[in-house]
Amino acid sequence: MKSHRKELWFEVPARRGFVNITPQVEAELAESGVTEGLVLVNAMHITASVFINDDEGGLHHDYEKWLERLAPFNASGEVYHHNRTGEDNADAHMKRQVMGREVVVAVTDGELDFGPWEQIFYGEFDGRRRKRVLVKIIGE
Amino acid sequence: MKSHRKELWFEVPARRGFVNITPQVEAELAESGVTEGLVLVNAMHITASVFINDDEGGLHHDYEKWLERLAPFNASGEVYHHNRTGEDNADAHMKRQVMGREVVVAVTDGELDFGPWEQIFYGEFDGRRRKRVLVKIIGE
Amino acid sequence: MKSHRKELWFEVPARRGFVNITPQVEAELAESGVTEGLVLVNAMHITASVFINDDEGGLHHDYEKWLERLAPFNASGEVYHHNRTGEDNADAHMKRQVMGREVVVAVTDGELDFGPWEQIFYGEFDGRRRKRVLVKIIGE
Numbered sequence: 527m528k529s530h531r532k533e534l535w536f537e538v539p540a541r542r543g544f545v546n547i548t549p550q551v552e553a554e555l556a557e558s559g560v561t562e563g564l565v566l567v568n569a570m571h572i573t574a575s576v577f578i579n580d581d582e583g584g585l586h587h588d589y590e591k592w593l594e595r596l597a598p599f600n601a602s603g604e605v606y607h608h609n610r611t612g613e614d615n616a617d618a619h620m621k622r623q624v625m626g627r628e629v630v631v632a633v634t635d636g637e638l639d640f641g642p643w644e645q646i647f648y649g650e651f652d653g654r655r656r657k658r659v660l661v662k663i664i665g666e
Numbered sequence: 667m668k669s670h671r672k673e674l675w676f677e678v679p680a681r682r683g684f685v686n687i688t689p690q691v692e693a694e695l696a697e698s699g700v701t702e703g704l705v706l707v708n709a710m711h712i713t714a715s716v717f718i719n720d721d722e723g724g725l726h727h728d729y730e731k732w733l734e735r736l737a738p739f740n741a742s743g744e745v746y747h748h749n750r751t752g753e754d755n756a757d758a759h760m761k762r763q764v765m766g767r768e769v770v771v772a773v774t775d776g777e778l779d780f781g782p783w784e785q786i787f788y789g790e791f792d793g794r795r796r797k798r799v800l801v802k803i804i805g806e
Numbered sequence: 807m808k809s810h811r812k813e814l815w816f817e818v819p820a821r822r823g824f825v826n827i828t829p830q831v832e833a834e835l836a837e838s839g840v841t842e843g844l845v846l847v848n849a850m851h852i853t854a855s856v857f858i859n860d861d862e863g864g865l866h867h868d869y870e871k872w873l874e875r876l877a878p879f880n881a882s883g884e885v886y887h888h889n890r891t892g893e894d895n896a897d898a899h900m901k902r903q904v905m906g907r908e909v910v911v912a913v914t915d916g917e918l919d920f921g922p923w924e925q926i927f928y929g930e931f932d933g934r935r936r937k938r939v940l941v942k943i944i945g946e
Contacts, residue, residue, distance in 0.1 A: 570921025641710025724887030781850025
């Protein structure tokens with residue numbers, strides 16, 4: 527069994543944003559030499575997501591608006607007890623649960639085994655600082 | 667390490683629906699010859715889900731109603747910018763995030779290692795056309 | 807390839823609660839002897855979750871309140887058809903979809919390959935009875 531590990535670093539300049547990281551994951555897969563196996567891609571921070579969806583700007587606008595409706599930003603410790611710790615990111619911990627921590631992608635013939643529109647995104651909900659994604663590949 | 671890959675095709679006749687795909691996944695596991703390992707089952711389309719829950723009609727009714735409340739269908743490009751592309755399925759991209767893209771299931775002694783009520787479902791949120799699920803099995 | 811399997815049992819005394827299970831998963835990893843691979847941790851019941859987030863009491867309070875807003879408890883079969891079966895836990899099946907069934911964690915150098923705040927939780931949404939989590943580890 528082969529295994530390969532890489533941390534990808536991001537600093538999203540706004541509080542929230544989506545970054546297409548498919549090319550970086552493909553580069554790690556090529557470097558790993560794995561042709562059959564699984565790739566795990568996960569946020570290493572608990573206010574960020576890794577998810578698979580469409581690379582379409584209108585959709586990203588809709589996600590932003592929708593997540594803000596489901597779990598609105600509010601710095602107050604009255605609204606979110608987590609923010610009594612001095613943080614202001616309780617909403618980000620919720621948005622991350624909706625969008626997910628991780629994806630697992632099949633590797634077939636040395637490629638990410640994707641449907642026609644699948645792209646891997648880093649979803650940042652508490653940005654403006656350096657944060658990491660883990661890529662772990664196992665197989666043969 | 668053994669690996670096995672299969673695409674399962676579905677054409678759900680309505681816009682939305684849930685299909686129990688456990689028997690098909692079990693059939694692929696049997697064909698793979700894997701007795702210890704992991705099965706990845708993922709939607710290959712970004713307006714559909716694969717998830718594990720109960721095969722109970724009342725619950726599926728409740729999921730349908732609940733998802734419509736969290737992310738209502740609306741074809742308008744005023745409500746969802748994604749629909750300015752000519753699509754009408756922005757809501758489906760959101761419903762899919764709530765229900766998830768994929769499941770990973772343990773394989774033990776050649777069987778899906780399940781609790782008493784676990785069943786694998788394909789969740790369609792933009793149907794009436796042929797779409798695919800990927801089953802990838804790795805192990806020994 | 808090595809594989810290791812363990813069921814963890816819980817009986818949460820209230821209907822809902824969060825339990826940090828990271829130490830138990832680490833103990834299983836040590837026992838497995840796997841140094842490079844993947845750990846799957848999943849709820850074996852469909853009204854419970856396994857997820858990764860912060861071990862902070864204020865946040866858990868916020869999650870409880872937020873999940874109740876997204877998918878309120880209601881025993882009535884008028885509100886949730888699932889409850890016509892005699893159950894009163896339809897809301898738990900929804901809360902579990904938001905928080906997720908499972909996590910997959912990388913194993914590197916014999917350790918859970920975690921960011922600074924990642925902790926694994928069992929999320930119970932229909933407790934007061936014995937329920938199980940599966941830990942499955944594969945690798946070398």
